[in-house]
Amino acid sequence: MSELEAVYTVWLREMIRYFRAKERIIGSLAMPIFWLLIFGSSMRTSVSLGINLDYTSFIAPGVIAMTIMFTSMFSGISVIWDKELGFMKEMLVAPVSRISIVTGKSLGGATTALIQGILVLSLSFILGVRINMISLLIIIPIIILIALGLVGIGVAIASLLESMEGFQLIMNFIIMPMFFLSGALFPINNLPDWLKVISYIDPVTYDVELLRYVMTGFSNINVMLSFIIVLGFTCSTLLIGAYLFNKRS
Amino acid sequence: MIGLTIIEVKNLTKIFNKEIIAVDNISFKIKKGEIFGFLGPNGAGKTTTINMLCTLIRPSSGGATVCRYDIIKEPDKVRKCIGLVFQDTTLDDRLTAKENLELHARLYGVQKSKREKRINEVLELVELKDRANDVVKTFSGGMQRRLEIARGLIHYPKVLFLDEPTLGLDPQTRKHVWEYILNLKKEHEITIMMTTHYMDEADELCDRVAIIDYGNIIALDTPKNLKNSLKGDTIILDIKDKDIEKAKKVFKNSKVFNSQVFLSVKNAGKEIKKVLEKAKRYGIEVIEANIRKPTLNDVFLHLTGREIREETVSLKEELKRRRRIRGH
Numbered sequence: 001m002s003e004l005e006a007v008y009t010v011w012l013r014e015m016i017r018y019f020r021a022k023e024r025i026i027g028s029l030a031m032p033i034f035w036l037l038i039f040g041s042s043m044r045t046s047v048s049l050g051i052n053l054d055y056t057s058f059i060a061p062g063v064i065a066m067t068i069m070f071t072s073m074f075s076g077i078s079v080i081w082d083k084e085l086g087f088m089k090e091m092l093v094a095p096v097s098r099i100s101i102v103t104g105k106s107l108g109g110a111t112t113a114l115i116q117g118i119l120v121l122s123l124s125f126i127l128g129v130r131i132n133m134i135s136l137l138i139i140i141p142i143i144i145l146i147a148l149g150l151v152g153i154g155v156a157i158a159s160l161l162e163s164m165e166g167f168q169l170i171m172n173f174i175i176m177p178m179f180f181l182s183g184a185l186f187p188i189n190n191l192p193d194w195l196k197v198i199s200y201i202d203p204v205t206y207d208v209e210l211l212r213y214v215m216t217g218f219s220n221i222n223v224m225l226s227f228i229i230v231l232g233f234t235c236s237t238l239l240i241g242a243y244l245f246n247k248r249s
Numbered sequence: 250m251i252g253l254t255i256i257e258v259k260n261l262t263k264i265f266n267k268e269i270i271a272v273d274n275i276s277f278k279i280k281k282g283e284i285f286g287f288l289g290p291n292g293a294g295k296t297t298t299i300n301m302l303c304t305l306i307r308p309s310s311g312g313a314t315v316c317r318y319d320i321i322k323e324p325d326k327v328r329k330c331i332g333l334v335f336q337d338t339t340l341d342d343r344l345t346a347k348e349n350l351e352l353h354a355r356l357y358g359v360q361k362s363k364r365e366k367r368i369n370e371v372l373e374l375v376e377l378k379d380r381a382n383d384v385v386k387t388f389s390g391g392m393q394r395r396l397e398i399a400r401g402l403i404h405y406p407k408v409l410f411l412d413e414p415t416l417g418l419d420p421q422t423r424k425h426v427w428e429y430i431l432n433l434k435k436e437h438e439i440t441i442m443m444t445t446h447y448m449d450e451a452d453e454l455c456d457r458v459a460i461i462d463y464g465n466i467i468a469l470d471t472p473k474n475l476k477n478s479l480k481g482d483t484i485i486l487d488i489k490d491k492d493i494e495k496a497k498k499v500f501k502n503s504k505v506f507n508s509q510v511f512l513s514v515k516n517a518g519k520e521i522k523k524v525l526e527k528a529k530r531y532g533i534e535v536i537e538a539n540i541r542k543p544t545l546n547d548v549f550l551h552l553t554g555r556e557i558r559e560e561t562v563s564l565k566e567e568l569k570r571r572r573r574i575r576g577h
Contacts, residue, residue, distance in 0.1 A: 002358045009355040017343050020384075086339035093305055094356035095328040 006096035010104025011111070014075065018112045025116075028071070032120045035063045036127050039185070049187055053218055060124040061211035062184025064117050065146070069204060071116045072147040073175055075109030076154015079245065080161055102245045106151045106238065113147035114140065135214045142214060145234055146207045152237025159244035178204045189220050203233045253281040255408060255440050256302065260311035263297050263464075271297040273464035274311065279442060281407075284434055286455030287444040288545065290555075294464040295444035296336060299410050302442070303333055316407050329357065332401030332409040332439075336416055338393055342386040346377055346396050349385060350403055357404035371399040375429060391422030398429060402439075409433065411443035415450060423450070430454055448545040460549055467552050476543040482517035483547050484524055486510040487537040499531045500524075504554055511550060517541075 018025070040056035049058055082088040091101050121139070125131055157170055181195070182204035188196060199205050210226040213219035219226065256279035263272040272294040279285045287295045300306045302315055304324035313320050316330040340349050350368045359367060372378045375395040385393065394414065401409055414430065415423040431454065433439045445451050451458045452472045460468040460475070468475060487509055488496055496503070496510050504511045514520045517540040528535050541547070549555070 005355055005358065009352055012355075013341065013344070013348075013352055016348060017341070020343055085341065086335065086337050087341045089305075089335060090339040090353070091356065093303060093328060093333055094353075095325040095358070096356055 002095075003097060003100045006094070006100040007104040007107065010091065010101055011108045014105065014108025014112065018108075018115075025119075028067070028116060029119060029123065032063045032067055032123060035066070036060060036124055036129075040127075050190075051187075051218055053216055056124075056127065057129045057216055058187075058212075058218075059185055060129045061215045062182070062208050063124070064120050064143075064215075065182065065184055065204060065208045065211050066179050067120045068113045068117045068143055068147050069150050069175070069179060069207070072109045072113040072150040073154040073157075075112055076106070076151040076156075076241065077158045077161075077167065077170070078109075079105065079155055079158035080164055080167070084164065098246045099242060102155060102242045106148060106155065106241070109151035109154065110144050110147040113150070114143050117143045117147070129215075131215055138214050139211070142210060142230075145230060146210070149203070149207075149230065149234030149237050152234065152239075152241035155241035156237065156244050159241070159248040178202055181205070182208045183220065184208045187220055203229070206230050206233070254278045255281040256285075256313065256315050256442065258298075258302070258311075258313040261298065261301060261308055261313055262310045263294075263301060263306065264309040270464050272301070272308075275461075275464070275466050276311075277459060277466060277469060279408075279440060281440055282434065282438050283456040284430070284441045284443065284454050286451040286458040287442070287461055288446065288448070288451045288455075288458050288549070289444075289461035290446055293461045295446075295461060296412055297464075298461075299412050299442070299444060302327075303331055303410055304328055329404065330407050332404070332406035334394070334397045334401045334409070334411045334414060336412040338397065340385045340393055340397060340400075343384060345382050345384055346372065346388070347381045349396065350400055353400045354403050359404050367403055367405075371402050374402070374432075375399040389422075391418050391425065394418060394422075394426060395429065398426070402433070402437075406439065408440045408442060411441060413444055413446070415445075415447065427454055448549070452545050458545065460545075460552065462549075462553050468548065472545060475545060475548045479513050479543045479547055479551055481513065481515040481543070483541045483543060484512040484514055484517050484521055485539045485541060486512070486524070486528065486533075486535050487539075488528075489534050489536065492533045495531060496528075496533050499527065499533065504550055506550065506555070511547070513547075513551065 036056060036059065040059055044055040049055065079088070082091070092098070121131070157174075161167070161170070181199050181202045183199055184204075188199045188205065191199060206221065206226040206229040209219045209221045210223065210230055213223045213226070258278070259276050260274050261272055261276070262270070262274050264270050275298070287298065289295055297306070301308050302313055302320060304320050304327050307321065315327045318326040318330065320327050341352075344352070347368060350371065351364065354364045354368065369378065372381055375398055377392060377396055377399065380388070380392070385396065388396065398411075398414070411430070415426050418426065427450070430441060430443070434441060443454070455472060457469065457471050458475060459466045470478070486496075490508050493505060493508060497505050500510055500512055502513070512524060521538060521540060525535060525538060
C-alpha cells in the first residue's frame, strides 16, 4: 500500500509541476502548429505521397508522435534535473523503493505526454485533419504505450548522464535524428535504401506508423508488426531505465 | 529521558575507491534527547558519517544502530524513524511550501487523517504558516532552511540529522535557526545529530561535541570540558615572518600558525608579561599580543595544529542559486 502511495506521490508531483508551467504548455504547442500549418500547407504540392491522403493528414500523426516523443523523453531526462535540484535525494532517502520512484516518474511522463498528444490531436482536427471516432478511443492507450517507451529511454539517458551539460548533445544526436528518420514527415518507402535501413532501426518509425494507421488507416509497415515492436520496445526501455536508475542513483 | 542510547556506532568505516579513507573506524554513542555535534573541517568525514547513519551509503566495514535498528539490515525502519536536513537544499522550488510538506508526508506514510494537522503544526513551529501556499522559489535561504527543518519533522522522527544547518546563511538567520534547534530539543525531546564546521555553533548548541579530522574522532566531550582541557587561556602573539622559526624553538609548547604564536597558559593576565620579556630576550619582534579565553577553535588547533577553515557555499550550490535567479 505504501509503495502504491509512493508511486502516486511521485506522479502527483509531476502533475503539479506540469500544470503549474502553463506558459510552457502553450509554448510546446507552437511547434506542432508550425509543422501542421506552415509545413503541411507549403509542402502539400511538392510531396507526392502516391496515396489518397492529403499531406497535412499524412504528417499529423508524425507531429503527434513528435510531441509525445519530446514530452516523454524530456520528462525522463528530468531525472537529472531532480538530481541537481536536490529533490531526488529527498525521494531516495524516503522509506520507499526506487522502483516506486521510477514508476511514478514514468507514469507522470506518460500522462503529460498523453495530455500533450491529445491537445495536438485536437489542434489537427481544428486544422482540418479528419479523424474517426473509433480511432479516438484506440489512440489513448497507444499514446500511453508509446510515451512509456520513450520515458524509459529518457530515464536511462538521465541515469547515465551526470549533469545537464550532456543534454544538448543528446538533444541533437539522439532526439532530432530519431524524429527526422522516423517517416513522420515523408513516406519511408520513397527513401534511398541506406536511409530506409536506418529508418527501420529507428524505434520512433514504428510509433509513427502505428499512430498513422490508427488515425488514417494508412501505413507503410504492417500494423501488427508495428504494434509488437512498440510493445517490445516499451517493455525493454522501461526495464533498462528502471535498472539503470536503480543502479546509478 | 536522557540516558538511553539512541544511536550506537561501532567501528564504522568508509573507504571510497579502495583507497580514500573517508571515515576511519569510529565508535561513539548518542544518548536520547541530546544534541550531538560533529565538528571538523570540510572533508573530515562528517557528511559521509551522516550518510551512512541515514542509510544513503553503505559502510565499508563496521556498523551502527539508529533507534535500535541496524543501518545495514533494516534501512527502511531506520529511515522511518529519522528526519534529515541536508547540506544542500532538497526542496522542489516550483512547489509551494505546503505541497513540499504534503509530498514528504505521503512518502513517509503519514496517515491521511493526520497529514493536514501535522503540516500546520510544523509550519507553525518554523513560523512559515503565512507562507504555506507560496512557491518555494520565492523563499529566502533562511526560510528554505526552516522549511526543510519543518519537513524533516513531519513524520515524527525520533532523531533529526542536520548536515551543516546554517551553511551559507547570514548571522541573523543563523541565530534564528539555532533557536528552532534548541526549541526542538527542549519542547519536543528530539535527539539531534548535527555536523558543523562553525565553532560557535557547536559551542552554543551541542551538549556533546565530537571533533573529527581525517576520518578520526580526535576528541569527544562537552564543549565545556573540551575547552577546560586546554588548561586555561591562550596568549596570541603576532610576529614577523622572519621570526617564525625562532619562535618555534623558543616557545616549545606553542602552536605557530600564520605568523601567530598560540600559547596555552593557566592565567594569561599574569603570564603575558613573562612571555613578552622572553620574546624580547631572544630578539623576536612582537607586533601585537592578545589574550583569549579558550574556544573550540583553540581545542581544534591544539589537537591538530591547524585551524578549521571557514567554508564557503559549495560551487554546485552556488550554480544552483544562480540558475534560480535566471529562472530555470
